[in-house]
Amino acid sequence: MNRTTRILFGFVTASLVLGSTAGAQGVTRKAPTAAEWASLAKLPDFNGVWESAPGGGGGRGAAGAGRAGRGGGPSLTPDYAAKAKARANSPAEEAQAANCLPPGLPAIMNQPYPMEILLTPGKVTIVIEAYTQVRHIYTDGRPLPADPNPLFYGTSVGHWEDDTLVVETVGLAQVPRGLTFPYSEKLKVVERFRLTGPDTMSIETTLIDPDAFTAPYSMGSRTLARHRTWTIAEYICEENNRNFVDDKGSAGVKLGNPLSSAK
Amino acid sequence: MSSRNIESNLQKVTMNMTATVRQMIIAAGLAVGGASLALAHHSYSAFEMAGTRVITGTIKKMDWTNPHTWIWIDVANEQGVVETWGIEGMSPNYLERRGWSRNTIKVGDKLSITFHPLKNGDKGGSFQSAQRPNGEVLGMTPPISDK
Numbered sequence: 001m002n003r004t005t006r007i008l009f010g011f012v013t014a015s016l017v018l019g020s021t022a023g024a025q026g027v028t029r030k031a032p033t034a035a036e037w038a039s040l041a042k043l044p045d046f047n048g049v050w051e052s053a054p055g056g057g058g059g060r061g062a063a064g065a066g067r068a069g070r071g072g073g074p075s076l077t078p079d080y081a082a083k084a085k086a087r088a089n090s091p092a093e094e095a096q097a098a099n100c101l102p103p104g105l106p107a108i109m110n111q112p113y114p115m116e117i118l119l120t121p122g123k124v125t126i127v128i129e130a131y132t133q134v135r136h137i138y139t140d141g142r143p144l145p146a147d148p149n150p151l152f153y154g155t156s157v158g159h160w161e162d163d164t165l166v167v168e169t170v171g172l173a174q175v176p177r178g179l180t181f182p183y184s185e186k187l188k189v190v191e192r193f194r195l196t197g198p199d200t201m202s203i204e205t206t207l208i209d210p211d212a213f214t215a216p217y218s219m220g221s222r223t224l225a226r227h228r229t230w231t232i233a234e235y236i237c238e239e240n241n242r243n244f245v246d247d248k249g250s251a252g253v254k255l256g257n258p259l260s261s262a263k
Numbered sequence: 264m265s266s267r268n269i270e271s272n273l274q275k276v277t278m279n280m281t282a283t284v285r286q287m288i289i290a291a292g293l294a295v296g297g298a299s300l301a302l303a304h305h306s307y308s309a310f311e312m313a314g315t316r317v318i319t320g321t322i323k324k325m326d327w328t329n330p331h332t333w334i335w336i337d338v339a340n341e342q343g344v345v346e347t348w349g350i351e352g353m354s355p356n357y358l359e360r361r362g363w364s365r366n367t368i369k370v371g372d373k374l375s376i377t378f379h380p381l382k383n384g385d386k387g388g389s390f391q392s393a394q395r396p397n398g399e400v401l402g403m404t405p406p407i408s409d410k
Contacts, residue, residue, distance in 0.1 A: 051407075054407075100330065112353075112357055113354075113356055113357065129356060227360075227407075230360065233355075233356045233359070234329075234356075235329050235330070235354070235356055236329055237329060237330045239328045239329045239330070240326055240328035240329065240330070240331070240333065241330055241331075242331070242333070242349075242351070243309075243330075250308060250309075251308055251309055252309050252383070253309045253310075253351065253381060253385070253387060255349045255385055255386065255387045
């Protein structure tokens with residue numbers, strides 16, 4: 001390798017390294033060891049395809065949901081109570097969903113479609129069938145980012161407390177996420193995943209927002225059922241979406257001609 | 264398994280008032296709980312969810328597509344002119360786990376479809392249930408199947 005090639009090689013390598021840190025907050029993931037792969041077997045058996053069980057809770061009537069504030073929402077700080085009042089007069093946030101945008105966390109975790117949970121060394125991956133989405137939960141000990149980009153699903157890290165996977169997520173943008181109350185950029189979602197039977201899991205979701213809420217808000221616990229014969233199916237929302245939003249923000253339906261494709 | 268058997272397993276109910284009411288209660292319950300469990304990718308505000316209408320005709324086309332299935336059915340109006348109606352149903356992903364297949368409703372099938380009509384008067388709506396001439400009922404919220 002001559003000098004020019006060496007410099008070029010170094011430059012390219014540096015670019016790759018620097019470039020690769022952008023979405024990962026500078027944490028380098030090491031190649032997992034055989035022991036780390038083997039240690040996965042000692043974790044609770046989360047792998048598989050899960051779907052919200054009918055009557056699994058999590059709605060407004062879920063245990064604990066109504067505890068913190070009126071109407072099943074959190075107790076809001078004065079500033080955010082005023083925002084909630086102003087928001088009550090604005091069009092529903094259905095507009096973006098009609099255009100096939102997925103809902104953010106936590107609503108994406110409670111769609112009428114399954115999710116596949118995959119455990120690998122240092123990471124839990126949730127493959128979400130609805131809208132073909134993925135959540136990346138790092139369990140390699142990295143900290144939450146101090147200044148996260150606002151995202152639909154935020155940035156997530158997880159750790160195990162005995163048999164419970166505790167996932168903390170920050171960096172949640174102002175997008176439709178199934179919440180009926182306002183929240184700030186400091187919103188943190190804490191999810192506690194725990195097996196409750198051979199093929200059942202509970203997810204307890206708590207929202208923390210020091211600017212918007214006067215106290216952590218428990219959304220209660222939902223039950224998921226594992227379906228061992230299921231696989232995750234394709235879901236391309238744009239395939240035959242006939243919903244639209246008018247200029248007032250209300251959802252409508254385009255009938256038009258039946259889909260011309262042979263499918 | 265023949266599609267007939269699938270349909271038979273799909274929902275072993277005969278069309279009667281009790282079953283219809285039960286389905287409506289299930290649908291209403293899901294809608295109320297819909298603060299977190301969205302039944303579909305959009306709200307149902309374009310549809311008259313409090314009212315239903317029934318049309319009878321012949322299937323022109325079945326879109327087995329996401330995010331919704333669309334049943335296109337030719338229906339004769341009061342003047343005897345055939346018009347095509349479009350009925351939105353749950354997604355293929357959702358339905359295949361509940362006993363449906365892309366052949367459950369086929370071109371040429373005769374069906375009576377009960378649906379929530381579009382508020383704007385267009386010839387379309389949101390699927391509630393369907394019935395074949397032999398009395399078989401097709402619902403979209405039967406228990407899920409692990410088969």
